[in-house]
Amino acid sequence: MKKRIAVLPGDGIGKEVVKGAIEVLQAVGERFGHQFQFSYGKIGGSAIDTAGTPLPDETLELCKDSDAVMLGAVGGPKWDQQPPHLRPEKGLLKIRKELNLYANLRPTQYYSSLSDTSPLKNEVIEGVDMLMVRELTGGLYFGKPSERTQQNGKDAVVDTLFYQKEEMRRVIKLAFELAGSRRGKVTSVDKANVLESSRMWREVADEIAKQYPEVALEHMLVDNAAMQMIKNPKQFDVVVTENMFGDILSDEASVLTGSLGMLPSASISENGPYLYEPIHGSAPDIQGKNAANPIAMILSAAMMLRLSFGMEEEAEAVENAVNQVLEAGYRTRDIVSFGKKVVTTSEMIEEVKATL
Amino acid sequence: MKKRIAVLPGDGIGKEVVKGAIEVLQAVGERFGHQFQFSYGKIGGSAIDTAGTPLPDETLELCKDSDAVMLGAVGGPKWDQQPPHLRPEKGLLKIRKELNLYANLRPTQYYSSLSDTSPLKNEVIEGVDMLMVRELTGGLYFGKPSERTQQNGKDAVVDTLFYQKEEMRRVIKLAFELAGSRRGKVTSVDKANVLESSRMWREVADEIAKQYPEVALEHMLVDNAAMQMIKNPKQFDVVVTENMFGDILSDEASVLTGSLGMLPSASISENGPYLYEPIHGSAPDIQGKNAANPIAMILSAAMMLRLSFGMEEEAEAVENAVNQVLEAGYRTRDIVSFGKKVVTTSEMIEEVKATL
Ligand SMILES: CC(C)[C@H](C(=O)O)[C@@H](O)C(=O)O
Ligand SMILES: CC(C)[C@H](C(=O)O)[C@@H](O)C(=O)O
Numbered sequence: 001m002k003k004r005i006a007v008l009p010g011d012g013i014g015k016e017v018v019k020g021a022i023e024v025l026q027a028v029g030e031r032f033g034h035q036f037q038f039s040y041g042k043i044g045g046s047a048i049d050t051a052g053t054p055l056p057d058e059t060l061e062l063c064k065d066s067d068a069v070m071l072g073a074v075g076g077p078k079w080d081q082q083p084p085h086l087r088p089e090k091g092l093l094k095i096r097k098e099l100n101l102y103a104n105l106r107p108t109q110y111y112s113s114l115s116d117t118s119p120l121k122n123e124v125i126e127g128v129d130m131l132m133v134r135e136l137t138g139g140l141y142f143g144k145p146s147e148r149t150q151q152n153g154k155d156a157v158v159d160t161l162f163y164q165k166e167e168m169r170r171v172i173k174l175a176f177e178l179a180g181s182r183r184g185k186v187t188s189v190d191k192a193n194v195l196e197s198s199r200m201w202r203e204v205a206d207e208i209a210k211q212y213p214e215v216a217l218e219h220m221l222v223d224n225a226a227m228q229m230i231k232n233p234k235q236f237d238v239v240v241t242e243n244m245f246g247d248i249l250s251d252e253a254s255v256l257t258g259s260l261g262m263l264p265s266a267s268i269s270e271n272g273p274y275l276y277e278p279i280h281g282s283a284p285d286i287q288g289k290n291a292a293n294p295i296a297m298i299l300s301a302a303m304m305l306r307l308s309f310g311m312e313e314e315a316e317a318v319e320n321a322v323n324q325v326l327e328a329g330y331r332t333r334d335i336v337s338f339g340k341k342v343v344t345t346s347e348m349i350e351e352v353k354a355t356l
Numbered sequence: 357m358k359k360r361i362a363v364l365p366g367d368g369i370g371k372e373v374v375k376g377a378i379e380v381l382q383a384v385g386e387r388f389g390h391q392f393q394f395s396y397g398k399i400g401g402s403a404i405d406t407a408g409t410p411l412p413d414e415t416l417e418l419c420k421d422s423d424a425v426m427l428g429a430v431g432g433p434k435w436d437q438q439p440p441h442l443r444p445e446k447g448l449l450k451i452r453k454e455l456n457l458y459a460n461l462r463p464t465q466y467y468s469s470l471s472d473t474s475p476l477k478n479e480v481i482e483g484v485d486m487l488m489v490r491e492l493t494g495g496l497y498f499g500k501p502s503e504r505t506q507q508n509g510k511d512a513v514v515d516t517l518f519y520q521k522e523e524m525r526r527v528i529k530l531a532f533e534l535a536g537s538r539r540g541k542v543t544s545v546d547k548a549n550v551l552e553s554s555r556m557w558r559e560v561a562d563e564i565a566k567q568y569p570e571v572a573l574e575h576m577l578v579d580n581a582a583m584q585m586i587k588n589p590k591q592f593d594v595v596v597t598e599n600m601f602g603d604i605l606s607d608e609a610s611v612l613t614g615s616l617g618m619l620p621s622a623s624i625s626e627n628g629p630y631l632y633e634p635i636h637g638s639a640p641d642i643q644g645k646n647a648a649n650p651i652a653m654i655l656s657a658a659m660m661l662r663l664s665f666g667m668e669e670e671a672e673a674v675e676n677a678v679n680q681v682l683e684a685g686y687r688t689r690d691i692v693s694f695g696k697k698v699v700t701t702s703e704m705i706e707e708v709k710a711t712l
Contacts, residue, residue: 089549119480119586140517146552155521157556161496165511191600193445196502200513223607230475230586230611244547248604251579255586 002035003309006066006273008059011045011088012282013292014072020294020349021070021301024321027353028305028314039066043095044074044088044282054091060098068308069099069275070301073282088282096136101267101275103171104134104246105178105303108233108253108263113326116337118258120230125257130236131182132253133175134246136267138167139197141243163197163242168204174268175240176212182237185216189225189241189249201242222249229253254279261293261334262322264300266307274308276300286333290344293332295322298352321355358391359665362422362629364415367401367444368638369648370428376650376705377426377657380677383709384661384670395422399451400430400444400638410447416454424664425455425631426657429638444638452492457623457631459527460490460602461534461659464589464609464619469682472693474614476586481613486592487538488609489531490602492623494523495553497599519553519598524560530624531596532568538593541572545581545597545605557598578605585609610635617649617690618678620656622663630664632656642689646700649688651678654708677711 007022009015025036041059048054054074063069074088084090095101110128118125143160150156172188179186188205190198202219209217220228222245228235229249233256241249254260263279278296286292299322306315330351331340343351363378365371381392397415404410410430419425430444440446451457466484474481499516506512528544535542544561546554558575565573576584578601584591585605589612597605610616619635634652642648655678662671686707687696699707 084555087549093550119477119588120475121477124475141550143514148552148556151520155556157519157521157553158499159517159551159553161515161517163513164507165513191603193443194449194497195515196504197513197515199440200504200511223603226582226604226608227611227616230608232475245604247547247579248582248601252582252586252608255583260583 001309001311002037003067004037004039004065006041006063006069007038008041008043008069008071010043010072010074010282011076012073012284012287014074014282016290016292016345017278017294017297018070018072020345020352021297023349024298024318024352024356025301027356028318031317031356032311032314034311034314043071043091045076045079047091048079048082048086048088054086054088055094060095063095063099063273066273068273068304070297070304071275071277072297073278073280075282076284093141095275096267097142099273099275100137100269102135102137102167102270103174103268104136104250104265105268106132106134106250106254106263106265106279108132108257109259110257111259111262111326114257114259114262114335116258117335118256120256125233128233128257130233130253131178131238132246132250133171133178133238133240134250135167135171135242137243138163139243161195161197163200165200165204168201169208170270172205172208172240175238176208176215179215179238180212184214185218185237187218187220187225187236187239189220189222189239189245191222191245192219193221197242225249226252229256250279259335261332262295262299264296264303266300266303268307272308274304276304290346291333292345293334294345294349295332298322317356321352324355325351357665357667358393359423360393360395360421362397362419362425363394364397364399364425364427366399366428366430366638367432368429368640368643370430370638372646372648372701373634373650373653374426374428376701376708377653379705380654380674380708380712381657383712384674387673387712388667388670390667390670399427399447401432401435403447404435404438404442404444410442410444411450416451419451419455419629422629424629424660426653426660427631427633428653429634429636431638432640449497451631452623453498455629455631456493456625458491458493458523458626459530459624460492460606460621461624462488462490462606462610462619462621462635464488464613465615466613467615467618467682470614470618470691472614473691474612476612481589484589484613486589486609487534487594488602488606489527489534489594489596490606491523491527491598493599494519495599517551517553519556521556521560524557525564526626528561528564528596531594532564532571535571535594536568540570541574541593543574543576543581543592543595545576545578545595545601547578547601548575549577553598581605582608585612606635615691617688618651618655620652620659622656622659624663628664630660632660646702647689648701649690650701650705654678673712677708680711681707
């Protein structure tokens, strides 16, 4: 097969980890006889510096013209003092909206080889295998008004949590679809004892559950979910929630297994292209030091093979290669523990390629 | 001294744990020569059942007439299907608003005697001593509109995150005051890369920081805070944030040390009375079984002695008694671990009183 991939390295360690995914994909191409064509675009701080905007039109055009998008990471202290519309993150929010990426999927998985690096006790996380499904284009992130205002002559401010019912439906439906091919459980997280939007969310979840009798639905309040995630993460299979709750809970989930530098994500739209990015940020402190962990980006590429290209065997080959390299004791600095071999970013990439 | 205390047992295990606090306070009164006068009021589900509303006017009057309020817990499956304005939680939200309880304080503390019950590794939580300060009467909890609506003829819903600048100021100021008598660090949590309200919050925090040169201010994004809380909770001294973020993060913080059933809270207003309640809920599953842990409520009473009545010595006496009982190996079921003595609610209360 021939596939066109838009590559947006972004800022910080973005460039370094994207390189890893590309090299691994090239190796996959050779082994399985596919042709991957990579075209580069700018986003985030590097786009602000060169084009004066965090998401140039050419980048957007490039993405729309591609079969899938790979994104490194955006942001850095250099742009922290910019006005809101000239921040790197705006590029990320805009590309989500423009490509209609309504759902962000983040698997969190236990790696026995990494349990030393987790802050949690091994018996708590052993066997954790959870998929967070976060609504990505609605809620507080995009609701209007979002502005300074006055109340009785006093300074005030307002943000707006807005959802169309249909936006809830499509992401919750997706969660049920995904649960069907996993352990068959959906935990829908909301704050129905306070928010009207959460009460609608709960109704929609109940409605959709009727269409999936083989999937069990459980409702959980967001504050309780923040507790349960730590106390007993094994109880979760698929977790689905709105944008802001998802932002918080998926980051919480990502540190449980001690493998933040290894966790991939996929953002899904109705008609493609999908976008793949690691969960970690741009880590400006280690930029250029050949110290970043490329695995999250490499596993994001594996998700792309599976979800965008239907290449299940190829995806598994990449995932297996990563596993074997970890089992063999190779570690970048972020996941190192006693007795393991510390390697650089490029050495880790080489190991994965060689194992493939 | 003579003090009038409004007692609102609420639902579920509320009654059982409130009893513990009252008996301990009576013992304190005898030992230190104070007179505590207790008057009972209804709130939550039990108020719905008897008065048709989750917060009857008499309860509110009683509270306003008292020097402090002790609340057990509200809620239970019995009232889960009620319309929103007839839910037990509405009573809680209304009393916060009516008594102007603008800040909720939740200390989270490491107990070496409980480290077995924590999901986190001992080296991660050893020495944790954090105080969450949550804004309690603004934000998404009270903003209007909060209602169903339409957009282009389609079903939609809106909630509103609204703050007056002044509401941010008073709670952030309180956090700085509190940090001054602790380790001198405030972590202000927001989502300034997305929300306009968070950008105002950050400005206000920076402004107030100038008045407290001896306190260090750090800004942290809420998603990162959800991670840091697990990865390295020791870094936190005072954490201050808006209502919804505070709801999520303080519950997350409360399970770190394995002592959820032991954690107290205080809700503060400008002119009193303050309200004291345990962090845990009404736990309908163990209601009436004499199995609830009364310590969170007892330690809430200790906070009351200190913050409402200025009785520092008395507060410490209660806290020391609790510590000694734990050191001696007594445990209710929720915090039991290998080799400890399981006791009932009433036995635990007796032990604390006897030790006092
Ligand atoms: C950078 C930021 C705007 C973004 C978000 O909040 O969605 C990030 O935290 C994420 O989760 O991808
Ligand atoms: C019961 C609920 C409305 C309440 C809240 O969200 O504030 C509770 O979770 C709390 O934290 O006290």
